[in-house]
Amino acid sequence: MDISQLVFYTFAGLAVASSVLMITRRNPVYSVMYLVLTLFSVAAIFVLLEAHFLAALQVVVYAGAILVLFLFVIMLLNLGHEFDPDIRGKFWWVVGFGLGLVLFAELFVLARSVPEAPESDLLARLLADQGAVGMVAEPLFENYVIAVEVTGVLLLVAMVGSVVIAKRKV
């Protein structure tokens, strides 16, 4: 077992553990914190999978921006303390984890059926040639430039929409 595998298992374990903790904590603030931890771990796995730029994005956008937004809303709505007991009863524990398990089993079988890909240094070569940002940026702004623009519009619409929705009635 080489060092990268060790790192992978470490972060994989961390991600799974903190995600389970996230859904079981009563306090939403804790949940957010465990989610942040999960996302960091996933970011670390991204690095191991030679997606350096995405790892950075994961940290900056998800952990940095989106989860701060969540945290901000929780604080704003004053849900940090005096929170309702929002975890359901035993029946739902069984249902939730049961269905989760079934889902995992199905996904596992499906993942196994994916043919083991040959070891490839496709991304490693790209990484060496163009650098972590370049290898993502070049196809993004060449082949998918229209999609990028449309996504930009989507963000604008989301921004305007959220302002309109969240604003108090005029």
Added chain:
Amino acid sequence: MFFESLVVSAVLFAVGVAGVLLRRNAIVMFMCIELMLNAVNLSFVAISRYVGIEGQLFVIFVMTVAAAEAAVGLAIIISIFRHYESVDVRNFRLLRW
């Protein structure tokens, strides 16, 4: 590490689903959805090692949409909270027979 990544992705996704079923707090349910999105992202990244850079590009779009969704979703939650003074989904029962 390819297969293992897929397994981790599956676990995270299943946990996200279980969380949505388990919780009644709209914000936490929302966070579970984010978790599921992230699990999918992980699969994309893993597969992109063998298929090509497109997998990673897809992840970028997913993140963008997730960000937009988070903004709008949280706005809706705020507006609902104003109305019910709560984010418990049991309160939102207008859409029924």
Added chain:
Amino acid sequence: MVGATLIDLVLPLAQEAAEAHEPGFVPFLPSWIVLLPFLGFVMNGAVAYLAPERRRLVSVVGPGVLGLAFVIAAVNLVLIARVHDAEPVIRSYWTWIEVGHLRIDAALQLDQLSIIMALVVTCVSFIIHVYSVGYMGEDPGYARYFAYLNLFVFFMLVLVLGASFPLMFIGWEGVGLCSYLLIGFWFRESAKADAGQKAFIVNRIGDFGFLMAMFATFAYLGTLDFQGVFEAAPRAFEYGGAAVTLITLFLFLGCTGKSAQIPLYVWLPDAMHGPTPVSALIHAATMVTAGVYLVARAGVLFALAPLSMNVVAVIGGATALFAGTIAVQQFDIKRVVAYSTISQLGYMFLAVGVGAYTAGIFHLGTHAFFKALLFMASGAVIHAMHHSLEHAGEPAGEDVTQDMRNMGALKRYMPTTFKTAWIGALALAGVFPLAGFFSKDEIIWSVGARGQTVLWVVAIITAMLTAGYITRWLVMTFHGENRTGEQARKHLHEAAPIMVGALVVLAIGSVVTGWVNVPEALPLLPEFTWLHHFLHPSFAQAEHIIVEHLGEAAHASPIGGGEGMWALISTAAAIVVILLVFNALSGKKYLPVREAKEPTGIWGLLYHKYYVDELYDLAIVRPFKWICTFSWRVIDQGLIDGVMVNGVGYTTRFGGWVISRFQTGYLGTYVLIIVLGVLIMLGAVMLQG
């Protein structure tokens, strides 16, 4: 309206400029002949809606527009009569329908036939409108009545002047509509409303024939304009071929409906429930003659189909005899005249059926006058009866006021009506020198000259029947003893001056109109076949085809003798019959209707009109009602409403109710359902792969 006038005024100028050296027939404001009655309808209709009590305005507008239309028609008659063999003038105002090869203009055809028809229509309707001013004067629906009447004349003129089959059909349907509206004018009484519906429904059967004929004509010839059809027909159709026979038989089916011939005549006697001037105008003088006009107008088509010609003639002859016999034993003053109308219409069809178009149109014109006269005399009598019974405080329903058994000796109380009625009756009976003599004699002669011996005999018998029943009508109404009862008798009086005036004018018309066509064969009289020569261009083509295939008409009757001799014989026979019947009946005592017994034996058969209405009821109406009831109860209410419509509704509602139970409103439920769905789909993928 302005546009049509402009076309009428400017077009002749342009044409004159183009062909200055050949002055043809230039019609004078033809669009106004049609537009004036429509204008009257609009104005009277507005009055009926807005201010029904403005009777004076209605009294001026209603007859006034027709007076003007009559003047214009008369001017046009003079104009066209001055031109020898004038070509028909087509005045097109706008394109009405243009679809593919079908192009129909809103166009009027001005030729000898249409103008003489327009003249008869406007003249008779003008007089009847004037009469109506007196007759309907006290009716609360006065303005509505005149609106309908004007609308009727408008449609009748469209029918007569229209230059194509579809335009004629518009008029054809329009007069049917007005007939329905006017028969059921007093629609609060269900018998009258029912009579209107009967007329309308029976006419639908005929209209079906007209429509089929139009479709077939268009399919074969690709045009529906009269000019185009009659030019193309001789080339397109083989003489006596199936196509043209079919078309003409369908056309004739339309005629039997509109003109009350066997087997569709049953509506006309019931149509007598309408106001009497309506019976005079629509159900005697104008609308019912539309079928004769149609056969004459489509003479070229009929001439090409000898079978159809024979059908027309036989049906006409049969109807004449059949209705004539029924008229003998009717007691309702209007029904006698109504059956007489059916019988006379049979004469007209007999004439056009043997190719004597001029004779048919001639009888149409003279009949319009004397039959309107007889109806309006009946109207005056009914009016007087109604008033006297009302004043005497006795029941004055239709069954009482119109039954001749309640009348008698009215000549003492209504001298002018009595005299004019005699003139009308003699004209109808065909006594020299009144109008009916010339026209009926010409028909009988034409039938004989064509070698139709059986029909010729039928026509002569019917002529004698006619003289008989109309004499009976006169005797029962005006002669003998008075049977109205003591009280009512005191109130009997002559009709209003305006009504009497109309009667007198019509009586004059009944005398003089016959003189426009005096056959050459009559001794002691100058030959004056003006109408024959005048109408010749309209019928030349059809007559040419007939002569080409059947040869010239003979110059002697089937059993010898010339036209002049037979004219004398027939008028002598009519006079003899009149005298016999008069002598036989004037001594006879009739019982008032409440004491009278129903006739029995052969008289009962005639009294009950051969039970044709009952037969139709049994053979057609009741089975149809059964089918309708079955479709209504079982198919419509049970199957369609119950199983299909409501069944689908209930199923959907039940299904919706079941599914709606899943819509709990709880987010958890939805999430659970979504997750289950995803699991199932993933499972399916898993099992496949």
